[in-house]
Amino acid sequence: MPASDEPGVEDETTHTELGTVYLVGSGPGDPELLTVKAQRLLEDADIVLHDKLPGPEIIDMVPEANRQDVGKRAHGNRTPQSEINERLVALARDGQNVVRLKGGDSFVFGRGGEEAEYLAAHGIPFEVVPGITSAIAAPAVAGIPVTHRDHASSVSFVTGHEDPTKPESAVDWEALATAGGTIIVLMGVTRLPEYTAALTEGGMAPETPAALVERGTWPTQQVATGTLETIVDVRDANDISPPAVTIIGGVASTRESVVEFLRNDYDDATEDMNHEPR
CATH class of the missing domain: 3.30.950.10 (Tetrapyrrole methylase, C-terminal domain)
Structure with missing residues (x-):
């Protein structure tokens, strides 16, 4: 993001290198169908934002302290997509490398396209890692x-x-x-x-x-x-x-x-x- 033009105001990212967001498809659920690249990114990520569709075996590959559940929770509560978008940007601006983990392939009815557009609009570098679609x-x-x-x-x-x-x-x-x-x-x-x-x-x-x-x-x-x-x-x-x-x-x-x-x-x-x- 460019620095502010206002005198005396520094851009919040001036002293922090941007992190990268990885839009990762986890496949249909069997952990053996997770791609090699997806597994490496899960191991290396600072934080993983996931829903329930990847399945418990794949989610449990990530230490609990390094993951956030942004899917549907008890009593029908669901994290709004707008909040997920904002959280991805905030984490990347904080210098963290983030995996946004989706079931199947994030670009097949997974809202990955929406997230990519939001990240680009806010100057956040991202990479798409395809998964096997269910x-x-x-x-x-x-x-x-x-x-x-x-x-x-x-x-x-x-x-x-x-x-x-x-x-x-x-x-x-x-x-x-x-x-x-x-x-x-x-x-x-x-x-x-x-x-x-x-x-x-x-x-x-x-x-x-x-x-x-x-x-x-x-x-x-x-x-x-x-x-x-x-x-x-x-x-x-x-x-x-x-x-x-x-x-x-x-x-x-x-x-x-x-x-x-x-x-x-x-x-x-x-x-x-x-x-x-x-």
Whole structure:
């Protein structure tokens, strides 16, 4: 930041070298899917600002004294984004190197873009460290590719939790219903009845395969499969809750053909929970 032009007034950063803010994606939750660079930055950071989505194993890599929880807390309290932005700037101006740790990739529905713009506007140097987005990772570990030559040559990523201040949804569900390919919805468990109905009204076939992956790559991962018509009942029957990824399209049917041989650390393929309610 430039020094003040007012006589006798010194810029507050004149004698303190600015720190750097690192916008780090932590991946879908499995600490072994954390990038090498992300792990190094977590070890070296003066302070880490995080929410809950990175998962306890990754958060616990950082000493408690070096981390601040800026996510949702008890009784629904949440740190406003404006406060997070201001805190990042203040810490960097104090000369500290800061990691802003997000689940998945911070530039995929993670507000990383907003934070980057705010930092730049206030003269704070920053670096972006991409992470593996759960939009791809969660379906993959459940045996569902987001693209497949027999099913989908395109994929659309959609948020199921838009800014509540918007006058209307920016998602054109009717266009998505007719576009073909795979639809991946993040943060969309609660609004599942709304957008599945919108897709059906837009012309998508009710028998289109669909799947839900809750806490993909976590030890508590759950997968539930059905169709556009049944997936809400499937969600309720299997008690699927946020955070979860919704997959809609022909690719969701591929899990059935591979699940017997699918091995990972997240769920037991021999005890598949993906039945539809009778």
